[in-house]
Amino acid sequence: MNQATTHFSSGALDQERLFKTCILVLVGIAVSFLAQKLLQVHRLRALERLHGCGELPSESEFQYDFLGIAKAIQLASHFRKRTSLVYTNALFMKYGETYVSNVIGHRLIFTCNADNTKHLLSTAFVDFDSSPLRKPLFEYITPHGIFTLDGPDWKKSRDQLRSRLSNLRKIIHLDSCEQHFQAFLRRVPPKGQAFDVQSCTFALSLDMQTQFSLGESVDAQSFSQSKEKKRFVEDLLFLKERIVQDGFRGPLRRFFPKERFHQSCLRAREYVTRYATRQVEQQISNNEKNDGIPPASAFNMRDREISQCTDQALSILLANDSMSTTLSGLFFCLAQDDRALKKLRASIIATVGSTPPTWGQLGSLHYVRWVIQEGKEFGDDPEKFYPERWEDLSPEMPGYIPFNKGPRICPGQQYAVIVLTYIVTRMFQTFSSVSNYNTKEWTERISMTLENENGVLVGLE
Numbered sequence: 250m251n252q253a254t255t256h257f258s259s260g261a262l263d264q265e266r267l268f269k270t271c272i273l274v275l276v277g278i279a280v281s282f283l284a285q286k287l288l289q290v291h292r293l294r295a296l297e298r299l300h301g302c303g304e305l306p307s308e309s310e311f312q313y314d315f316l317g318i319a320k321a322i323q324l325a326s327h328f329r330k331r332t333s334l335v336y337t338n339a340l341f342m343k344y345g346e347t348y349v350s351n352v353i354g355h356r357l358i359f360t361c362n363a364d365n366t367k368h369l370l371s372t373a374f375v376d377f378d379s380s381p382l383r384k385p386l387f388e389y390i391t392p393h394g395i396f397t398l399d400g401p402d403w404k405k406s407r408d409q410l411r412s413r414l415s416n417l418r419k420i421i422h423l424d425s426c427e428q429h430f431q432a433f434l435r436r437v438p439p440k441g442q443a444f445d446v447q448s449c450t451f452a453l454s455l456d457m458q459t460q461f462s463l464g465e466s467v468d469a470q471s472f473s474q475s476k477e478k479k480r481f482v483e484d485l486l487f488l489k490e491r492i493v494q495d496g497f498r499g500p501l502r503r504f505f506p507k508e509r510f511h512q513s514c515l516r517a518r519e520y521v522t523r524y525a526t527r528q529v530e531q532q533i534s535n536n537e538k539n540d541g542i543p544p545a546s547a548f549n550m551r552d553r554e555i556s557q558c559t560d561q562a563l564s565i566l567l568a569n570d571s572m573s574t575t576l577s578g579l580f581f582c583l584a585q586d587d588r589a590l591k592k593l594r595a596s597i598i599a600t601v602g603s604t605p606p607t608w609g610q611l612g613s614l615h616y617v618r619w620v621i622q623e624g625k626e627f628g629d630d631p632e633k634f635y636p637e638r639w640e641d642l643s644p645e646m647p648g649y650i651p652f653n654k655g656p657r658i659c660p661g662q663q664y665a666v667i668v669l670t671y672i673v674t675r676m677f678q679t680f681s682s683v684s685n686y687n688t689k690e691w692t693e694r695i696s697m698t699l700e701n702e703n704g705v706l707v708g709l710e
């Protein structure tokens with residue numbers, strides 16, 4: 250009995266000691282966390298004083314939300330309810346163009362001020378590098394891709410892509426654009442019946458972009474797409490969705506299972522690697538023909554080049570969505586604006602008639618360009634679709650940022666504008682009326698870009 254009591258009391262003593270140690274460790278962690286936070290705030294304040302920054306309004310609703318948890322919950326709730334855009338606009342209306350929020354302990358500054366945006370994107374680009382945020386999202390699918398890298402490696406990857414995109418006449422094949430456009434036409438139901446043009450423009454741009462980046466389309470518009478290509482498209486869609494979700498989850502993303510994401514990334518990489526291997530081997534064989542015996546380094550570098558080529562092709566496909574949302578957004582606007590639609594069609598017929606535009610003619614289709622630029626919503630009254638405002642404006646101006654500005658400006662901008670000009674021209678040479686079958690309001694769906702949750706229902710004749 251005595252022995253049992255001794256055991257019991259020494260066990261209780263051990264437990265007490267363990268409990269105290271745990272409390273000490275927790276207090277230590279909390280103190281070190283608080284000290285780091287105070288130091289960070291002190292440094293920020295010093296920087297703000299140095300640059301003469303004014304006091305920023307902060308969200309009064311969350312003044313006692315010291316850990317930023319209530320704010321994070323509210324952000325997540327708006328994301329789920331598809332009201333993030335309305336919520337964001339309302340906050341800018343309430344607090345002005347720049348305000349500060351605390352989201353899970355991070356002091357985040359939100360701004361829609363033109364000078365701040367210009368400063369962030371161009372002048373102070375190095376200070377606001379977004380790669381620490383992006384890297385964990387993109388590194389699994391493109392370990393050395395342009396969205397994952399920063400510093401000199403990013404610059405190298407960007408230079409490679411820019412040089413590939415520099416000779417547009419060499420890389421854009423208008424006959425191939427025409428083939429994809431014809432496949433789109435086969436998807437349009439006859440006699441102006443309603444269909445979701447958003448899903449069709451998605452398939453159209455995916456076909457064009459895979460043709461460009463892999464050398465072979467995934468046949469997303471075909472009625473007999475192979476199982477393998479279908480699987481690849483599903484994987485691509487899934488992994489993009491997951492990247493976006495994780496971006497919003499921030500550090501909390503660690504608590505969500507990743508198996509399916511990893512599987513999709515592996516399969517998608519495997520698919521693209523096959524095309525990349527073909528391209529690199531073709532290049533090596535061309536070099537052999539030109540230079541005779543291949544240098545030993547050509548073989549040594551083969552695997553690295555295949556991996557780089559895979560990263561580049563996948564990055565292009567990750568950046569592809571804006572092409573399709575530009576087109577579907579345009580249909581959404583034109584379905585409600587008969588004046589602009591008539592003017593667009595008349596300008597196309599007057600410039601190129603009803604045959605496919607040539608390279609020379611693409612540069613003269615000014616109204617088509619304005620409509621495309623306007624589709625990306627801009628100007629003093631961005632809610633209003635008014636292509637004519639572009640008569641006195643230029644996409645080069647500082648405030649025009651659908652393609653971003655500064656060092657990370659979209660390297661595919663010129664490519665995108667040419668391809669979109671061709672496709673829009675062909676679409677409105679073919680169709681003179683766009684019936685509006687959208688019964689619901691435009692509702693946000695945040696993907697790699699913004700889409701309409703309800704699709705874009707139109708009839709074309």
Ligand code: HEM
Nearest residue numbers: 395407565568571572575651652653657659660661664665
């Ligand atoms: C209407 C069509 C397009 C729009 C509106 C658009 C818009 C953008 C924007 C806003 C960014 C900056 C993203 C960021 O840094 O957060 C970007 C980056 C990028 N875009 Fe585009 N894009 C379009 C088409 C394309 C096309 C067709 C390609 C490829 C051929 C492309 C390739 C890229 C790449 C690789 C980046 C990353 C650049 C970097 O981080 O240095 N984009 N694009």
